[in-house]
Amino acid sequence: MLRAVPTYEALREGFDWALPERLNMAAQVLAHPADQVAILDLSHGRNEVTYGELAAMAGRLALALSQRVQRGDRVGVLFSQDAWCAAAHIAIWKIGAISVPLFKLFKRDALESRIGDSGLEIVVTDAEGAGMLSGLAEALLPEDLPEGDVAMVDTGAEEPAVLIYTSGTTGKPKGALHAHRMLTGHLPGVEMSHDFLGQEGDVIWTPADWAWIGGLFDVLMPGLALGVPVVAARLPKFTALEAARICREGAVRNAFFPPTALRMLKAADQQIAGLRSVASGGEPLGAEMLAWGREAFGVSINEFYGQTECNMTVSSCGALFAPKAGATGKAVPGFDVQVIDARGEVTDAEGDIAVKRGCATMMLEYWNKPEATAEKFRGDWLVTGDRGVMEGDFIRFVGREDDVISSGGYRIGPAEIEDCLMTHSAVATVGVVGKPDALRHEIVKAYVVLKDGAVASADELQTWVKTRLAAYSYPREVEFLDALPMTVTGKVIRKELKALATKESET
Incomplete structure (x- = not known):
């Protein structure tokens, strides 16, 4: 754990990852007294799951x-916020296999794409998920x-453990x-x-699904590793009242709210008492939201920054320094972000925000994509694809170099949606971009050219994507x-479509 120190400089001074050669995440998250509460499930009443029970699961x-897969095989995990979701990842790591998080809102095409690319043959899931996997x-x-257990496999710190799919602008x-x-x-x-998670009485929750890196590795697994009870609460739809209820009933002291959730709380004028820390990441919040957060929660909202390839690289910390509107924060100890x-x-x-090799959240590679892996790096730097500028220790986010759409806390790749729409018999070509939106930061907008003589409505095409992707x-x-x-080589110029969408949002 980080030492609670008075200054940011003291926090960074002398930091060392001190990674052991042999390491298994399953052992990390279970290294607590068996009777200590690990997960508080509020989805159906109130159910406390201890570390001992989680270990048995x-x-x-x-x-x-262990009777079906080998070390290094990929195994899917398809659950919502549920203790079995945590148990599934732990079990997979325990036997030296690689877990692949899958999302309950995925439709068949999205599931098929990830299952096919990863080469997995087994998915740990519930009855609902089994129906989706037919x-x-x-x-x-x-x-x-059946009852039973197996010995923990002796894995190395550099051995593959998790395969998380990320959105992109080209291809799947x-x-x-x-x-x-x-x-x-x-x-x-x-x-x-x-603000130094792990204080006495801390309890953490996020409405973000545990299928995403933000839910899985910004909340669930760190909470378990630090001995902080994690609240599980499946929300069919996020509402300000439900969020306040969960925080109240779970005695939540630490919350990760994606920016869209914060905007919905603000729109409902929903204050939440009892929080010791509030974190948010994915989109810049701005001065107005930060000011509202101090009123609504009684604490500063700490913005953080990262991506699936290299996460939790930059953060604010109200316990150490005041936030700076428009800036994401400062480099986390152990990370060289420039x-x-x-x-x-x-x-x-202004240039490309990049993270230097050597930090512990940096991916090993893109699965089976050596060229894409090489393109992600510029010398010793992993290039995030985002543009920024340094302002002293603070890193100010300027914009995205690529075309990934940030909507409601999700990073959405336009190429996958375009590919899906192109399978509709009436569609000749399509371009998908993000359109600025007050609530979701951006919404997905599709510009469609129909085939000669073909007819299709907007509702029909929306349903086409809804039922096939997510x-x-x-x-x-x-x-x-x-x-x-179009370019001379036949590629859609998304930059022009983006400009058109932005102009529309201003009128």
Whole structure:
């Protein structure tokens, strides 16, 4: 754990990852007294799951999986916020396999894409998830497990453990492969963004699904590793009243609210008492939101920054320094985050936000994509794809170099939506961009050219995406054009479509 010190400089001074050669994340999260509460499930009443119970659940799963998969095999995890979600990842790591988080809002095409690319054959899930997997992979359900356990596999800190798919602008989503050091790497940023998480009485919750890196490694696994009870609460739909109820009933003291959740809380004028820390990440909040947060929660909202490939790299920390509107925060201890130019040199001007090799949350590679992996780096720097500028120790986010859409806390790749729409018989070509939106930061907008003589409505195309990819990624607006702006090689010029969408939002 980070030492609670009075200054940011003292926090960074002398920090060392001190990673052991042998490391297994399953052992990290279970290293607490058996009778200590690990997860507080508020989805159906109130159910406290202790570390001992969580270990027994993971042991039963590990036994069943050890008879079906080998070390290094990929195994899917398809749950909402549920103790079995945590147990599944722990079990997979325990036997030396690689867990692949899957999302309950995915439709068949999205599931098929990730299952096919990762080569997994088994998914640990519940009855609902089993119904979604028909013909795609074998479903392993908790109710089918016998009692038992297996020994922890002796894994190295650099051995693959998690494969998390991330959105991109070209092609299908890429799988970022991470090692067992990943959890250790998240701890400094999580602790910093929650004003030294791990204080007596701390209880943490996020409405973000545990299928995403933000839910899984910004909250669930760090909370378990630090001995902080994690609240599980499945919300069919986020509302300000439900969020306040969960915080009240769970005695939540530490919350990670994505920016969209914060905007919805602000719109409802919903204050939440009793919070010791509030963290947020994904989009800049701005001075107005930060000021409202201090009123509504009684604490400063700590913004943090990262991405699936290298997470929790930058953070604010109200316990150490005042937030700076428009700036994401300062580099987390153990991370060298700079703005670099096209040659890979650190610059004082606007440039690419980049993270130097050597930090513990940096991915090993993109799964089966050596060229894409090489393109992600510029010398010793992992290039985030975001533009920024240094202002002293603070890093100011300027904008995205790529076209990934940030909507409601999700990073959405336009290419996957375009590919889906192109499978509709009436669509000739399509371009998808993010359109500025007051609530969601951006919404997905599709510009569609129909085939000669073909007919399709906006509702029809929206439903087409909703039922094949995910409910959160469908185009909330569809506009029909006679032609799209194209390069000489036939690629859609999203920059021009983005400018058009931005202009529309201003009128």
